[in-house]
Amino acid sequence: MKHSILIIDDEEIGASNLLKSLKKEFNEFNVEIAYKEDDINTKIHNNYFNIAIVDLRMDNFSKGVNGFTFINQIISLNPFAKIIIVSAFLSEYIDSLNKILSTGRVEAIIDKDNYDVFVNNIKDSVLNITRSFESNPNAN
Numbered sequence: 001m002k003h004s005i006l007i008i009d010d011e012e013i014g015a016s017n018l019l020k021s022l023k024k025e026f027n028e029f030n031v032e033i034a035y036k037e038d039d040i041n042t043k044i045h046n047n048y049f050n051i052a053i054v055d056l057r058m059d060n061f062s063k064g065v066n067g068f069t070f071i072n073q074i075i076s077l078n079p080f081a082k083i084i085i086v087s088a089f090l091s092e093y094i095d096s097l098n099k100i101l102s103t104g105r106v107e108a109i110i111d112k113d114n115y116d117v118f119v120n121n122i123k124d125s126v127l128n129i130t131r132s133f134e135s136n137p138n139a140n
Helices: 013-025 037-046 068-079 090-101 116-135
Strands: 005-006 030-034 049-056 084-086 106-111
Touching: 005 013, 005 084, 005 106, 005 116, 013 030, 013 116, 030 037, 037 049, 049 068, 049 116, 068 084, 068 090, 084 090, 106 116
Parallel strands: 005 030, 005 049, 049 084, 084 106
Antiparallel strands: none
16 A cells, blocks of 8 residues: 655645655655645645644634644545644643544644654654554555
């Protein structure tokens, strides 16, 4: 199975840097970024991906739009996608995180504190997800 990752972040530089890091580690994966609100919505609705990496805080988007807006769309539209949540502001979202965790679709919540640690944690999470997919192909 060819794995596909969608990185969702409102900061183009952050999304691009993560894209480069993941492509270097997972060169056989299809890895895409979306950093504009319309592009994110289009990719969620029209593209195949089995892993979504979603930043929670979206300061550059319409009022009320944040990572949970997109996570809820992914959960609704893509029954097989696993989600990795990333944020430097996790404490702002405790109540919403508790609700989304109950879906069973979130594989990891990763703090964006130290970039090297952050990227390594994402790589570890992606590996865990792909191992899970490959050990249980009927769940895909």
